[in-house]
Amino acid sequence: MAPTYTVDRPLAGLKVGLRHEGSWRSWMWIVDEWEGYLRADGAEPVVLVAKGRVGDEGAETRTNVAAWVESIDCGISGLGTCGSCTSNSVLDAVSLEDAHKPAVVAVCDEFEKHGRNMATALGHGDLKHLVFPYPLESRPEKEIREIAAEYYPRFLDLLGVTR
Amino acid sequence: MTALQSPTMQVDDDPMAFYELSLEQRWGDGAPLIPPTDERVLALLASTPYAADRELGLLPPKYGTLTVELAAVNATMAGVEPEAFPFVIAALEGVLSPEWNAYALTTTTSSVHPMLIVNGPTRERFGIDFKAGCLGGAAGRGSMTIGRAVSLCLRNVGGQRPGETSRTVFGQPARFGLCFGEWEERSPWPSLAERAGFDRAQEVVSVHGGKGNFPFADVNNDDPADLAYMIAKCIAFPLNNWYLEMTGDSGQLVLVINPIWAERLARTFPDVEDLQGYVHEHAWQPIDLFRPTNQQVLIDKGRVDDKGRVYLCGRPDQLVPVVCGGLGGLHGQALTSFVQSEIQSVEARR
Numbered sequence: 033m034a035p036t037y038t039v040d041r042p043l044a045g046l047k048v049g050l051r052h053e054g055s056w057r058s059w060m061w062i063v064d065e066w067e068g069y070l071r072a073d074g075a076e077p078v079v080l081v082a083k084g085r086v087g088d089e090g091a092e093t094r095t096n097v098a099a100w101v102e103s104i105d106c107g108i109s110g111l112g113t114c115g116s117c118t119s120n121s122v123l124d125a126v127s128l129e130d131a132h133k134p135a136v137v138a139v140c141d142e143f144e145k146h147g148r149n150m151a152t153a154l155g156h157g158d159l160k161h162l163v164f165p166y167p168l169e170s171r172p173e174k175e176i177r178e179i180a181a182e183y184y185p186r187f188l189d190l191l192g193v194t195r
Numbered sequence: 196m197t198a199l200q201s202p203t204m205q206v207d208d209d210p211m212a213f214y215e216l217s218l219e220q221r222w223g224d225g226a227p228l229i230p231p232t233d234e235r236v237l238a239l240l241a242s243t244p245y246a247a248d249r250e251l252g253l254l255p256p257k258y259g260t261l262t263v264e265l266a267a268v269n270a271t272m273a274g275v276e277p278e279a280f281p282f283v284i285a286a287l288e289g290v291l292s293p294e295w296n297a298y299a300l301t302t303t304t305s306s307v308h309p310m311l312i313v314n315g316p317t318r319e320r321f322g323i324d325f326k327a328g329c330l331g332g333a334a335g336r337g338s339m340t341i342g343r344a345v346s347l348c349l350r351n352v353g354g355q356r357p358g359e360t361s362r363t364v365f366g367q368p369a370r371f372g373l374c375f376g377e378w379e380e381r382s383p384w385p386s387l388a389e390r391a392g393f394d395r396a397q398e399v400v401s402v403h404g405g406k407g408n409f410p411f412a413d414v415n416n417d418d419p420a421d422l423a424y425m426i427a428k429c430i431a432f433p434l435n436n437w438y439l440e441m442t443g444d445s446g447q448l449v450l451v452i453n454p455i456w457a458e459r460l461a462r463t464f465p466d467v468e469d470l471q472g473y474v475h476e477h478a479w480q481p482i483d484l485f486r487p488t489n490q491q492v493l494i495d496k497g498r499v500d501d502k503g504r505v506y507l508c509g510r511p512d513q514l515v516p517v518v519c520g521g522l523g524g525l526h527g528q529a530l531t532s533f534v535q536s537e538i539q540s541v542e543a544r545r
Contacts, residue, residue, distance in 0.1 A: 054441045084445045085535045086294050115362030116303035
């Protein structure tokens with residue numbers, strides 16, 4: 033099984049990747065909130081919008097994921113709140129671990145088991161999962177941004193950020 | 196003679212004994228299976244040029260190693276005629292192509308599943324239905340078993356099980372296995388395989404990641420362009436998967452056209468590209484059709500053009516006509532797209 037990694041240092045100065053697919057508004061609001069938190073904590077957020085997985089779009093996505101992985105120190109990939117989006121979120125988080133970088137995949141609890149199954153199938157059974165309530169989508173924006181605040185410290189803990 | 200590598204077990208020589216064991220062991224799809232005796236499996240292996248131990252690839256979602264032998268075992272259980280086994284191999288090669296995207300398609304909440312479309316001179320010989328009832332009910336052996344063999348490989352080798360590794364919400368009838376042919380002789384256009392670069396003498400399987408079959412009917416339009424226009428509006432239904440995406444540039448939708456409609460349409464659209472272009476030109480919805488929040492989502496994704504149109508997909512060639520079905524006319528179907536999957540056409544090798 034592939035190893036996992038932790039940051040083991042303070043957040044300031046780190047480049048932290050935030051990956052979304054442009055689909056789930058709830059996750060994009062959380063990413064938006066976290067961008068602000070990370071900047072306030074002295075880190076640099078690097079947002080990746082992972083688009084299609086096949087054809088010309090797929091080739092572009094693979095290039096963009098590789099560049100994102102290269103450009104960051106650690107990151108989170110989400111959102112797993114459907115079958116294929118969980119699978120793809122895991123896939124891109126695994127790309128981070130393959131580059132020996134701390135990685136977290138964001139999933140909703142209904143899809144946690146699926147995320148762990150897919151991570152195991154890819155040889156990364158210990159991939160860290162940040163588990164959000166389900167369903168996250170369709171909640172009011174204000175509530176989602178409150179959830180973002182609540183889960184931000186848990187995200188940093190999973191990355192292994194020291195205080 | 197090839198020595199089979201698969202583990203064996205003894206079962207009473209009674210059809211019910213093997214069926215009940217398959218239910219208990221969860222090998223099957225709920226319907227009766229044919230016991231894969233050595234003799235039966237070897238008969239299938241004799242019809243392919245591939246060695247039994249050849250690895251076709253790692254089959255998602257659990258990345259089981261799919262060998263030709265395991266494909267033959269599952270095809271035997273599905274009831275595939277030995278000489279039709281090359282179609283199963285070709286279909287599995289299509290499923291395993293990275294551009295078919297089995298990793299996502301076998302795990303999604305969607306109902307998507309491999310839908311197999313066969314071209315070539317042996318469709319009738321193998322019972323691959325392309326006339327009346329070809330999408331279900333015609334009961335040709337090839338149609339009922341080849342797609343089923345692929346489904347059993349996904350289940351038994353790939354580990355695809357609804358509610359476990361597959362998050363499909365509903366599934367669909369095609370998850371038992373869907374395989375049909377194109378009625379090439381009644382098509383006014385080059386066949387699907389020819390458009391993919393093959394010739395009519397080749398046996399070709401095209402694997403489409405289809406969400407389901409969406410039927411439509413018409414008796415109100417006499418003009419072929421009017422009919423094509425209405426087909427375009429019909430397939431651009433507002434909750435189509437394509438409208439969920441950041442772009443409409445990936446994937447295909449198969450337009451199942453009956454031979455009578457094909458003949459009518461060809462009077463106005465003698466080249467299939469003309470039909471595809473016309474349908475694409477009209478396959479959009481006005482942004483005003485969508486509710487305000489949905490409108491904003493589409494605007495944010497850049498899906499609305501300067502005339503307020505939200506196009507279903509990016510290019511005409513993503514709308515793929517296939518001619519088949521009975522001569523009663525009147526009806527068409529769309530095999531709708533998961534979008535994140537490209538049709539793969541593969542020759543069945545003997």
